Amino acid sequence: MKPRLHVLWNETYCKRCLLCVEVCPVQVLSLERNEITEKEGCIRCYQCERYCPDIAIEVMDEKGKE
Amino acid sequence: MDRSYKDLLKLRRFPHTWCPGCGIGAVLKNVAMAVKELGWSDKNTVAVSGIGCSGRMSGYMNLDAVHTPHGRVLTSAETIKTIRPDLNVIVLSGDGDLTSIGGNHLLHTSRRNPDITVFCNDNEIYGLTGGQAGPTTPRGTKTITSPRGEPYSPLRLGHLLTQQAPYFYARTTVYHLNHFKKCIHEALVWKGFSFVDIVSDCIELNGRRLGFKTAHQMFKWFDERFHIVEGERDHLGENELGIARAVEEEVVPPAEKVEEKPEIPMASLKPFTLEELHRFDGTGGKPIYIAYKGKVYDLSSSPLFQGEKRMRCHIAGKDLTKDIDVAPHGEDLVFKFPAVGRLV
Known part of the structure; x- marks a missing residue:
């Protein structure tokens, strides 16, 4: 599980289907060098986690890590 | 979450x-x-x-x-x-x-x-x-x-x-x-x-x-x-x-109609003796009568008695009160038929 700014991304589970990138309403996620990266500006809507079919992305709690 | x-x-x-x-x-x-x-x-x-x-x-x-x-x-x-x-x-x-x-x-x-x-x-x-x-x-x-x-x-x-x-x-x-x-x-x-x-x-x-x-x-x-x-x-x-x-609709069975027969007082019925009853056994165009608990019933409309003197173990023209104890059916079969007299 690789921590990003607001999300945890699981490198081994992820198949790079890019659903999380496309469902994000503020477009903070992107695929760079075969890794999901995150910009500033997450609004914690949980859409990426809800739509991910591979349980590869999780939004962290307000306090920090899960 | x-x-x-x-x-x-x-x-x-x-x-x-x-x-x-x-x-x-x-x-x-x-x-x-x-x-x-x-x-x-x-x-x-x-x-x-x-x-x-x-x-x-x-x-x-x-x-x-x-x-x-x-x-x-x-x-x-x-x-x-x-x-x-x-x-x-x-x-x-x-x-x-x-x-x-x-x-x-x-x-x-x-x-x-x-x-x-x-x-x-x-x-x-x-x-x-x-x-x-x-x-x-x-x-x-x-x-x-x-x-x-x-x-x-x-x-x-x-x-x-x-x-x-x-x-x-x-x-x-x-x-x-x-x-x-x-x-x-x-x-x-x-x-x-x-x-x-x-x-x-x-x-x-x-x-x-x-x-x-x-x-x-x-x-x-x-x-x-x-x-x-x-x-x-x-x-x-x-x-x-x-x-x-x-959901499955519950099928309500139609209520069975209970036919109420008016009670006929015993005194108004025609008196029969056992010898008189014995003659009504269905032979020669006569009706079929049997006696049950003191009353005489007309079983002519029963298809099982039609044209014969007897139906299995029941004999026409007799007092059948004791037969009901050994019969597989109840006494409601007798009450379907009209009462025509009383046994004296």
């Missing part, structure tokens, strides 16, 4: 085997969420799956699981439910397994109405074998077996499974996520055969041929094609998402 549903998944086998963006992962995840929400555990739940991509789903569930021969998923599930009615049986399978190879079993299992829940991952294609046209492929879709467009109309599961009450049929997609979760929950708590038709995406073997580049573009296509209908429905039309259900 509650992530306790992960107890129900075999995470050591992850990442799972399906293609990137496949809808079966979403089905697996949301079914595990709903099962966990209801408090079901590996002690009281069995997952049964058939053949195909979606047949792998039971293998990723941390439950007792059965991977059945092709098309026989519903027969296995019904057997488990019959032998162990305390278990919750969920069926995780696809449209090819349930509706084409196992189509006959689908018809007859829905008719027998066992208490099982079926989640049909309906990707409208034979995905595992490379994208052939299946029974749920919409008309005009280009597949590798129908390069000029599928010429036949698809199987209308919504009509097939809602023909006779009781039924539970829900159609949803993996894109309409809140509706999807609601349908899964309602189907799991429904008592009886419940069928959830989950329209899912097969991006690698169907979507690319249709011109979609990512799974999300296919989701947007589902959003254009389908619309959610609210409330209780009897049937779902084409391109409608919703829940159609009906």
Whole structure:
């Protein structure tokens, strides 16, 4: 599980289907060098986690890590 | 966000085997969420799956699981439910397994109405074998077996499974996520055969041929094609998402009419002696009389006594009060006939 700014991304589970990138309403996620990266500006809507079919992305709690 | 549903998944086998963006992962995840929400555990739940991509789903569930021969998923599930009615049986399978190879079993299992829940991952294609046209492929879709467009109309599961009450049929997609979760929950708590038709995406073997580049573009296509209908429905039309259900109507048996016979006072009846009674045995065109508990009854209209002196062990023209103790029938058979006199 690789921590990003607001999300945890699981490198081994992820198949790079890019659903999380496309469902994000503020477009903070992107695929760079075969890794999901995150910009500033997450609004914690949980859409990426809800739509991910591979349980590869999780939004962290307000306090920090899960 | 509650992530306790992960107890129900075999995470050591992850990442799972399906293609990137496949809808079966979403089905697996949301079914595990709903099962966990209801408090079901590996002690009281069995997952049964058939053949195909979606047949792998039971293998990723941390439950007792059965991977059945092709098309026989519903027969296995019904057997488990019959032998162990305390278990919750969920069926995780696809449209090819349930509706084409196992189509006959689908018809007859829905008719027998066992208490099982079926989640049909309906990707409208034979995905595992490379994208052939299946029974749920919409008309005009280009597949590798129908390069000029599928010429036949698809199987209308919504009509097939809602023909006779009781039924539970829900159609949803993996894109309409809140509706999807609601349908899964309602189907799991429904008592009886419940069928959830989950329209899912097969991006690698169907979507690319249709011109979609990512799974999300296919989701947007589902959003254009389908619309959610609210409330209780009897049937779902084409391109409608919703829940159609009906409970069995209780058949009220018509109340039996009780014919009240006016009580005839004993004194007004014609007196008979045993010798007089003995003459009325049906011979020579005379009526058939018998005596019972002091009254004389006219049994001429009985088909069993007609034209003969006796019917099995009963003899016409006798006092039959003692015969009723050894007879297999009750005394109500005698009271059907009119009383004509009294025995003195």
